[in-house]
Amino acid sequence: xxxxxxxxxxxxxxxxxxxxxxxxxxxxxxxxxxxxxxxxxxxxxxxxxxxxxxxxxxxxxxxxxxxxxxxxxxxxxxxxxxxxxxxxxxxxxxxxxxxxx
Amino acid sequence: xxxxxxxxxxxxxxxxxxxxxxxxxxxxxxxxxxxxxxxxxxxxxxxxxxxxxxxxxxxxxxxxxxxxxxxxxxxxxxxxxxxxxxxxxxxxxxxxxxxxx
Numbered sequence: 001x002x003x004x005x006x007x008x009x010x011x012x013x014x015x016x017x018x019x020x021x022x023x024x025x026x027x028x029x030x031x032x033x034x035x036x037x038x039x040x041x042x043x044x045x046x047x048x049x050x051x052x053x054x055x056x057x058x059x060x061x062x063x064x065x066x067x068x069x070x071x072x073x074x075x076x077x078x079x080x081x082x083x084x085x086x087x088x089x090x091x092x093x094x095x096x097x098x099x100x101x
Numbered sequence: 102x103x104x105x106x107x108x109x110x111x112x113x114x115x116x117x118x119x120x121x122x123x124x125x126x127x128x129x130x131x132x133x134x135x136x137x138x139x140x141x142x143x144x145x146x147x148x149x150x151x152x153x154x155x156x157x158x159x160x161x162x163x164x165x166x167x168x169x170x171x172x173x174x175x176x177x178x179x180x181x182x183x184x185x186x187x188x189x190x191x192x193x194x195x196x197x198x199x200x201x202x
Contacts, residue, residue: 003152019196022196023197036200037198038198039197039199040195040197041193041194043193045192046191049191050196090147091145091146092142092143092144092145092152093142093143094141094142096127096141097138098138098139098140099138
Protein backbone atom coordinates (compact mmCIF):
# COMPACT_ATOMS: atom_id res chain seq x y z
CA UNK A 1 0.00 0.00 0.00
CA UNK A 2 1.15 3.53 -0.84
CA UNK A 3 0.04 6.85 0.63
CA UNK A 4 -0.49 9.87 -1.57
CA UNK A 5 -0.15 12.98 0.57
CA UNK A 6 -1.27 16.26 -1.01
CA UNK A 7 -0.87 19.64 0.68
CA UNK A 8 -3.73 21.81 -0.60
CA UNK A 9 -3.51 25.59 -0.19
CA UNK A 10 -6.98 27.00 -0.80
CA UNK A 11 -7.45 30.66 -1.78
CA UNK A 12 -8.42 32.87 1.15
CA UNK A 13 -12.16 32.93 1.77
CA UNK A 14 -12.90 29.96 -0.50
CA UNK A 15 -12.72 27.17 2.09
CA UNK A 16 -16.49 26.58 2.32
CA UNK A 17 -16.85 26.43 -1.48
CA UNK A 18 -13.81 24.14 -1.69
CA UNK A 19 -15.29 21.75 0.87
CA UNK A 20 -18.56 21.57 -1.08
CA UNK A 21 -16.68 20.95 -4.34
CA UNK A 22 -14.54 18.31 -2.65
CA UNK A 23 -17.66 16.48 -1.43
CA UNK A 24 -18.90 16.49 -5.04
CA UNK A 25 -15.55 15.31 -6.42
CA UNK A 26 -15.00 12.50 -3.89
CA UNK A 27 -16.82 9.75 -5.85
CA UNK A 28 -14.40 10.31 -8.77
CA UNK A 29 -11.32 9.29 -6.81
CA UNK A 30 -13.04 6.59 -4.78
CA UNK A 31 -14.21 4.80 -7.93
CA UNK A 32 -10.65 4.43 -9.30
CA UNK A 33 -8.91 1.09 -9.72
CA UNK A 34 -6.48 0.58 -6.81
CA UNK A 35 -8.13 3.18 -4.57
CA UNK A 36 -8.38 2.01 -0.94
CA UNK A 37 -9.45 5.03 1.13
CA UNK A 38 -8.94 8.77 1.61
CA UNK A 39 -9.16 11.38 4.34
CA UNK A 40 -9.36 15.15 4.07
CA UNK A 41 -7.91 17.13 6.98
CA UNK A 42 -7.92 20.87 7.70
CA UNK A 43 -5.01 22.63 9.35
CA UNK A 44 -5.63 24.17 12.78
CA UNK A 45 -2.73 26.62 12.37
CA UNK A 46 -3.38 27.74 8.75
CA UNK A 47 -7.13 27.53 8.16
CA UNK A 48 -6.94 27.62 4.34
CA UNK A 49 -4.56 24.67 4.24
CA UNK A 50 -5.78 21.08 3.84
CA UNK A 51 -4.09 17.72 3.78
CA UNK A 52 -5.50 15.05 1.51
CA UNK A 53 -4.28 11.54 2.24
CA UNK A 54 -5.20 8.80 -0.23
CA UNK A 55 -4.33 5.14 0.21
CA UNK A 56 -3.59 3.40 -3.09
CA UNK A 57 -2.77 -0.25 -3.71
CA UNK A 58 0.26 0.70 -5.87
CA UNK A 59 1.83 4.07 -6.72
CA UNK A 60 0.91 3.58 -10.42
CA UNK A 61 -2.78 3.44 -9.48
CA UNK A 62 -2.38 7.14 -8.68
CA UNK A 63 0.35 8.36 -11.05
CA UNK A 64 -0.86 6.48 -14.14
CA UNK A 65 -4.37 5.09 -13.58
CA UNK A 66 -5.91 8.14 -11.92
CA UNK A 67 -3.97 10.89 -13.68
CA UNK A 68 -4.63 9.46 -17.16
CA UNK A 69 -8.33 8.85 -16.51
CA UNK A 70 -11.21 10.93 -17.85
CA UNK A 71 -12.31 11.31 -14.22
CA UNK A 72 -9.09 13.21 -13.43
CA UNK A 73 -10.03 15.93 -15.92
CA UNK A 74 -13.34 16.37 -14.08
CA UNK A 75 -11.52 16.23 -10.70
CA UNK A 76 -9.21 19.05 -11.85
CA UNK A 77 -12.13 21.06 -13.25
CA UNK A 78 -13.96 20.86 -9.90
CA UNK A 79 -10.99 21.49 -7.60
CA UNK A 80 -7.81 22.92 -9.09
CA UNK A 81 -9.09 26.50 -9.41
CA UNK A 82 -9.24 26.66 -5.59
CA UNK A 83 -5.50 26.08 -5.15
CA UNK A 84 -2.81 28.74 -4.92
CA UNK A 85 -0.02 27.68 -5.13
CA UNK A 86 -0.61 24.33 -6.91
CA UNK A 87 -0.82 21.23 -4.68
CA UNK A 88 2.41 19.65 -3.44
CA UNK A 89 2.07 15.88 -3.79
CA UNK A 90 4.34 13.17 -2.44
CA UNK A 91 4.09 9.39 -1.99
CA UNK A 92 4.93 7.44 1.14
CA UNK A 93 5.21 3.83 2.19
CA UNK A 94 4.14 2.74 5.67
CA UNK A 95 7.01 1.87 8.01
CA UNK A 96 4.97 1.21 11.14
CA UNK A 97 1.43 1.59 12.38
CA UNK A 98 0.65 1.54 16.09
CA UNK A 99 -2.33 2.11 18.25
CA UNK A 100 -3.38 1.74 21.85
CA UNK A 101 -6.41 -0.23 20.69
CA UNK B 102 -9.59 13.91 17.46
CA UNK B 103 -6.62 15.88 16.16
CA UNK B 104 -3.84 14.79 13.84
CA UNK B 105 -0.25 15.83 14.48
CA UNK B 106 1.64 15.70 11.19
CA UNK B 107 5.43 15.97 11.40
CA UNK B 108 7.70 16.14 8.35
CA UNK B 109 11.00 14.59 9.40
CA UNK B 110 14.11 15.22 7.29
CA UNK B 111 16.74 12.70 8.34
CA UNK B 112 20.45 13.34 7.67
CA UNK B 113 21.72 11.54 4.58
CA UNK B 114 22.84 7.99 5.31
CA UNK B 115 21.25 7.86 8.77
CA UNK B 116 17.88 6.38 7.82
CA UNK B 117 18.55 2.88 9.14
CA UNK B 118 19.81 4.24 12.48
CA UNK B 119 16.84 6.62 12.66
CA UNK B 120 14.39 3.77 12.12
CA UNK B 121 16.02 1.74 14.91
CA UNK B 122 15.92 4.74 17.25
CA UNK B 123 12.31 5.42 16.32
CA UNK B 124 11.36 1.83 17.18
CA UNK B 125 13.01 2.35 20.57
CA UNK B 126 11.28 5.72 21.12
CA UNK B 127 7.78 4.59 20.12
CA UNK B 128 6.64 3.42 23.57
CA UNK B 129 7.30 6.94 24.92
CA UNK B 130 4.68 8.59 22.73
CA UNK B 131 2.21 5.71 22.82
CA UNK B 132 2.11 5.80 26.64
CA UNK B 133 1.04 9.48 26.73
CA UNK B 134 -2.35 10.63 28.00
CA UNK B 135 -4.60 11.36 25.02
CA UNK B 136 -2.51 9.36 22.52
CA UNK B 137 -4.67 7.31 20.15
CA UNK B 138 -2.36 5.96 17.43
CA UNK B 139 0.59 6.81 15.18
CA UNK B 140 2.03 5.83 11.83
CA UNK B 141 5.52 6.42 10.43
CA UNK B 142 5.76 6.72 6.63
CA UNK B 143 8.82 7.02 4.38
CA UNK B 144 8.82 9.13 1.22
CA UNK B 145 9.22 7.31 -2.07
CA UNK B 146 10.53 10.45 -3.82
CA UNK B 147 12.94 11.70 -1.10
CA UNK B 148 14.25 8.65 0.73
CA UNK B 149 15.55 10.53 3.79
CA UNK B 150 12.17 12.16 4.39
CA UNK B 151 9.57 10.66 6.75
CA UNK B 152 6.06 11.60 7.74
CA UNK B 153 4.97 10.93 11.29
CA UNK B 154 1.22 11.08 11.86
CA UNK B 155 -0.03 10.93 15.44
CA UNK B 156 -3.69 10.87 16.42
CA UNK B 157 -4.36 12.70 19.68
CA UNK B 158 -7.63 13.09 21.54
CA UNK B 159 -7.10 16.87 21.89
CA UNK B 160 -4.38 19.20 20.57
CA UNK B 161 -3.27 19.96 24.16
CA UNK B 162 -2.45 16.29 24.69
CA UNK B 163 0.39 16.92 22.22
CA UNK B 164 1.33 20.58 22.72
CA UNK B 165 1.14 20.57 26.53
CA UNK B 166 0.92 17.01 27.86
CA UNK B 167 3.56 15.43 25.65
CA UNK B 168 5.90 18.39 25.23
CA UNK B 169 6.05 19.11 28.96
CA UNK B 170 6.55 15.48 29.94
CA UNK B 171 9.82 13.90 31.08
CA UNK B 172 9.30 11.39 28.28
CA UNK B 173 9.59 14.17 25.69
CA UNK B 174 13.15 14.91 26.83
CA UNK B 175 14.04 11.27 26.24
CA UNK B 176 12.15 11.32 22.89
CA UNK B 177 14.24 14.32 21.80
CA UNK B 178 17.46 12.75 23.04
CA UNK B 179 16.78 9.61 20.99
CA UNK B 180 15.54 11.28 17.80
CA UNK B 181 16.23 14.97 17.32
CA UNK B 182 19.91 14.62 16.40
CA UNK B 183 18.82 12.79 13.23
CA UNK B 184 16.88 15.79 11.85
CA UNK B 185 18.22 18.50 9.55
CA UNK B 186 16.42 20.87 9.27
CA UNK B 187 14.29 20.58 12.44
CA UNK B 188 10.88 18.87 12.07
CA UNK B 189 7.97 20.86 10.64
CA UNK B 190 4.90 20.09 12.75
CA UNK B 191 1.29 21.03 12.07
CA UNK B 192 -2.09 19.96 13.49
CA UNK B 193 -5.14 18.98 11.49
CA UNK B 194 -8.77 18.14 12.16
CA UNK B 195 -10.52 15.45 10.10
CA UNK B 196 -13.04 16.81 7.60
CA UNK B 197 -13.99 13.50 5.98
CA UNK B 198 -12.85 9.89 5.98
CA UNK B 199 -13.90 7.55 3.20
CA UNK B 200 -13.10 4.04 2.17
CA UNK B 201 -14.27 1.44 -0.31
CA UNK B 202 -14.57 -1.02 2.56
